[in-house]
Amino acid sequence: METIVSTGVIGISIGAQYALISIGFTLIFGIMGVVNFAHGAFYIIGGYFAYTLTSLLGAPFIFAVVLATFLTALVGYFVEIIVVEKYVSDHMATMLLTLGVYQIMVTGATLAYGAEPVDFRFPISGALRWHGYFVPYSTLVVLVVCAVAIVSIYYLVFMTRYGIALRAMADDGAVARAQGIPAARMFPMAFAIATGLAGLTGAIVTPILVLEPQGGEAILGKAFIVVILGGLGSVTGATASAFIVGLIEAYSSVYLGGSKGALALFVLVVLILLVRPQGLIGSSARKA
Amino acid sequence: MVSDRRRDFKLDLWGIVLLVPLLISPFVTKDVLISSLTYQISIGVAATMGIYVMLRMGLLSFSVPSFMTIGGYAAAISATAGWTDIFFLTAISFVAPALVAAPLGAIVLRLKGIYFIFITFIFNEILQILLFETPDLTGGANGIPGVPPATLFGHELAAQPQLVAVTAALAIVAALITFVVTHRFRAEFTSIEENETLAESLGVALWKYRTIGFIASAGVSGLAGFALVNMLSTAHPSLFASWSVNSYIAYAFVGGRGTLLGVAVGSALLIAVTNYFSAFANLSAGLFGVLLIVVMMLAPSGIVGSFVKLADYIRSRSVTRSAPSIKEKQNEFG
Numbered sequence: 001m002e003t004i005v006s007t008g009v010i011g012i013s014i015g016a017q018y019a020l021i022s023i024g025f026t027l028i029f030g031i032m033g034v035v036n037f038a039h040g041a042f043y044i045i046g047g048y049f050a051y052t053l054t055s056l057l058g059a060p061f062i063f064a065v066v067l068a069t070f071l072t073a074l075v076g077y078f079v080e081i082i083v084v085e086k087y088v089s090d091h092m093a094t095m096l097l098t099l100g101v102y103q104i105m106v107t108g109a110t111l112a113y114g115a116e117p118v119d120f121r122f123p124i125s126g127a128l129r130w131h132g133y134f135v136p137y138s139t140l141v142v143l144v145v146c147a148v149a150i151v152s153i154y155y156l157v158f159m160t161r162y163g164i165a166l167r168a169m170a171d172d173g174a175v176a177r178a179q180g181i182p183a184a185r186m187f188p189m190a191f192a193i194a195t196g197l198a199g200l201t202g203a204i205v206t207p208i209l210v211l212e213p214q215g216g217e218a219i220l221g222k223a224f225i226v227v228i229l230g231g232l233g234s235v236t237g238a239t240a241s242a243f244i245v246g247l248i249e250a251y252s253s254v255y256l257g258g259s260k261g262a263l264a265l266f267v268l269v270v271l272i273l274l275v276r277p278q279g280l281i282g283s284s285a286r287k288a
Numbered sequence: 289m290v291s292d293r294r295r296d297f298k299l300d301l302w303g304i305v306l307l308v309p310l311l312i313s314p315f316v317t318k319d320v321l322i323s324s325l326t327y328q329i330s331i332g333v334a335a336t337m338g339i340y341v342m343l344r345m346g347l348l349s350f351s352v353p354s355f356m357t358i359g360g361y362a363a364a365i366s367a368t369a370g371w372t373d374i375f376f377l378t379a380i381s382f383v384a385p386a387l388v389a390a391p392l393g394a395i396v397l398r399l400k401g402i403y404f405i406f407i408t409f410i411f412n413e414i415l416q417i418l419l420f421e422t423p424d425l426t427g428g429a430n431g432i433p434g435v436p437p438a439t440l441f442g443h444e445l446a447a448q449p450q451l452v453a454v455t456a457a458l459a460i461v462a463a464l465i466t467f468v469v470t471h472r473f474r475a476e477f478t479s480i481e482e483n484e485t486l487a488e489s490l491g492v493a494l495w496k497y498r499t500i501g502f503i504a505s506a507g508v509s510g511l512a513g514f515a516l517v518n519m520l521s522t523a524h525p526s527l528f529a530s531w532s533v534n535s536y537i538a539y540a541f542v543g544g545r546g547t548l549l550g551v552a553v554g555s556a557l558l559i560a561v562t563n564y565f566s567a568f569a570n571l572s573a574g575l576f577g578v579l580l581i582v583v584m585m586l587a588p589s590g591i592v593g594s595f596v597k598l599a600d601y602i603r604s605r606s607v608t609r610s611a612p613s614i615k616e617k618q619n620e621f622g
Contacts, residue, residue: 035402083581091401092348093584096541099534100580107574115570217531221413228406259417266414270407274395277403 002132007250013139015246016146020201021219022226022238023153024194030233031170031190032088037098038079039198039223040216041105046072046199047206047215048109051120061123065145065203072199073192080191088187102216109213122207138208145204149197150239156193157235166190170233225269231279241280296547297471299592303548304463306556307333310456314449325563327452330459331515332555336539337466338509341501343545344470346481347400349502350533351408352509354415355385357528359510364432364523365425374438374445374454378461381514382507389506393499400484412530419525431524438518451519458515462508467548469504473497538576542583544590553592 021043028036049068053059059067079101087093122138157163168176169186177183206215226245230237245265252261272280310326317323335352342349362384363377371377396407419426426432437446438454445454470477476497479487488494517523535558543554558579562572587594 029402035405083585087584093588095348095405096537096584097581099537100577100584103534103573103577103580105577107571107577110570111574221409221530224406224409228403228410232402259420263414263417263421266410266417269410270414273399273403273407273410277399 002134003254006134007254008247009135009143010139011247011250012243013143013146013246014249015243016143016150017201017205017242018222018226018246019239019242020146020149020197022223022230022242023150023235024197024201025220025223026227026230026233026235026238027153027157027194027197028191029227030235031166032084032094032187033091034084034088034094034098034191035091036191036194037095037220038101038105039098039195040218040220041102041109042072042076042195042198042216043202043219044109044206044211044213044216045075045105046202047120047211048113048118048202049199050203050206051113051118051211054123055118055120065200068203069196069200072202073196076195076199077188077192079195080188084191085184085187106213106216113213115213117210117212120207120211142204142208145200149200153193153197153235162189225265227279228269228273229280234279237279244280293474295596296474299550299596300467300471300548303550303552304460304467306549306552307456307460307463311453311460314452314456318449321563323448323452325560327455327515327519328559328563329556330452330455331512331519332536332539332559333552334459334462334512334515335509336536336551336555337462337548338505338512339533339536339540340545340548340551341466341469341505341508343540344477344481345498345501346484347498347501348405348537349408349505350405350530351411351506352512352533352536353528353530354408354412355389355506355509356513356516357415357419357525358385358388358506358513360513360517360528361419361426361432361523362510363514364435364517367436367438367518368432368434372436372439372444374440377438377514377518378458378511381510382465383510385506385510385513386503389503390499393502394495397495397498397502409530409533412528412533416525416528416530426525427523429525431522431526433522433524435517435521435523437521455515455519458511458518462511463548463552465504465508465511469500470548473500477501535576538580541590542579544592544594544596546589546593546596550590550592554590557591 021039024042025036025039028034028039046068049071050061050064053064053067054061083097083101084094087097122141124137124141127134127136128140155163157166165176165181165186168179168181169183169190173183201219209215222245226242227238229241229244230239248265249261252264256264307330310330313322313326335356338352338355339349359381363381366372366377366380371380392411396404396411399407420428422428423430437444437451439445445451476487476492479490479492480494480497484494513528516527520527539554539558540551541554542558543552544550558576561575561579565571565575583590589597
């Protein structure tokens with residue numbers, strides 16, 4: 001019983017991490033129609049920003065995470081303006097441009113910090129033990145941060161004028177523009193928010209997992225799976241499916257062994273793609 | 289860019305002709321750098337053909353590494369079992385992925401756009417896991433080391449120049465197959481790429497031509513897998529990593545996705561540039577990125593495509609200049 005509960009908590013924590021990274025990915029697609037192949041790189045540089053601030057400059061971890069999120073968002077903002085903005089309507093071009101951005105960012109990280117993982121550790125160690133239940137403190141912290149970030153994003157997207165404008169752009173860009181919504185201002189901000197989320201995920205998750213230049217590939221692969229399950233462009237779908245994926249991963253790694261669980265997950269995703277390409281929850285916000 | 293059947297035929301033919309020096313070079317020079325460049329370009333060209341065929345129908349396929357895996361492992365298993373004849377290995381490395389692609393295509397080709405990209409990417413991931421889960425067949429995490437070299441009429445092609453020549457020959461075979469398929473079904477592929485709804489309404493059986501393209505793409509990718517395994521004498525999961533497809537996509541788009549010449553030029557250029565900067569190995573991926581961005585921004589149709597556009601522009605200008613204007617005609621007739 002203890003194992004089931006502890007594994008469930010870990011699964012929810014993994015799900016929260018996936019939700020953060022996937023909400024950003026799906027937000028960019030939903031609003032701009034851009035498949036951001038550089039999303040994994042923003043996760044990585046978020047981690048490296050936090051690492052630099054804490055390990056090299058001695059900043060407190062919380063401050064480092066906040067600043068890393070902001071700096072990653074800033075990089076995302078400029079990437080959108082310089083590289084993506086002009087080609088937003090061309091799916092193929094933006095895919096390749098962001099692929100190029102990914103490779104440049106990974107190379108930059110490799111040159112700056114080396115190809116090997118850096119020694120970046122979560123500042124809190126130990127675990128919560130209660131009646132046989134075991135949950136690492138780091139997992140709980142990540143869970144809380146992710147929950148706050150997800151709630152904030154929901155508030156922004158569904159409760160503010162800016163969020164309404166973003167959703168209007170996602171729903172029908174031409175009509176939204178005709179209503180006076182400035183796409184030129186909305187797109188870079190949306191990109192910055194989404195990449196900021198990736199940076200936040202990188203800053204709090206890489207000290208637990210690993211911080212290396214190539215780490216973005218795996219996380220982007222996970223984001224792919226989550227957004228397919230949830231429905232490309234759907235924030236709610238991405239959030240829900242992230243937790244489903246997190247729980248499946250956690251339980252399968254304990255009860256089946258890692259690769260069998262992953263295989264089952266991939267097969268499930270393929271089936272969903274074939275039967276219901278718009279995802280498990282709701283309809284996609286934008287045609288692919 | 290205006291499509292011109294004769295011009296495209298010539299450009300595609302030039303794409304194959306450009307590969308012939310790769311076949312000759314191992315026998316005229318023993319230079320290590322040229323040898324290395326030759327086999328890298330050959331494998332790059334063969335793998336990029338898999339991308340190119342699907343792009344001709346407007347589909348970006350991420351499944352090239354998985355079909356390279358099937359082709360490479362099929363050849364490795366066969367060679368290890370004693371069937372080392374090069375014609376047999378070439379055939380098996382083409383047929384095995386093509387056989388997998390036929391039923392798979394019936395399922396995945398229902399999807400398009402980003403969903404097609406996702407499903408082909410996931411196929412790579414599934415195959416990588418299957419490699420680790422089937423150690424009896426594939427060697428699991430250890431792969432299949434010590435794959436015997438291919439033989440030609442009983443003679444082992446084990447010397448370095450012979451290995452490179454086999455790789456180059458496989459690239460040419462892949463290019464020829466691609467050439468035949470894309471020209472035989474040129475009209476259908478082009479109509480699907482430009483407007484599939486219209487194509488379907490005009491009687492083009494989308495599923496049929498997409499499946500043909502997908503099978504051809506799988507087959508030529510399999511040849512690239514065999515070339516890689518034969519060159520390195522080993523079949524290992526790390527050789528066929530899912531994200532290696534990025535490089536092949538970059539080759540196609542930088543060179544120009546519209547012609548075989550573009551594939552050849554893109555592969556040769558990017559691989560040569562990467563090698564030129566080999567002293568700064570860490571920089572090569574970034575250089576790829578810069579090139580990809582620069583080309584997509586300045587020349588979205590790639591290097592070859594841009595030259596074709598320039599040639600079209602110059603031709604149209606010279607035609608306009610040589611043709612008499614309406615005013616001149618009015619003067620002529622008083």
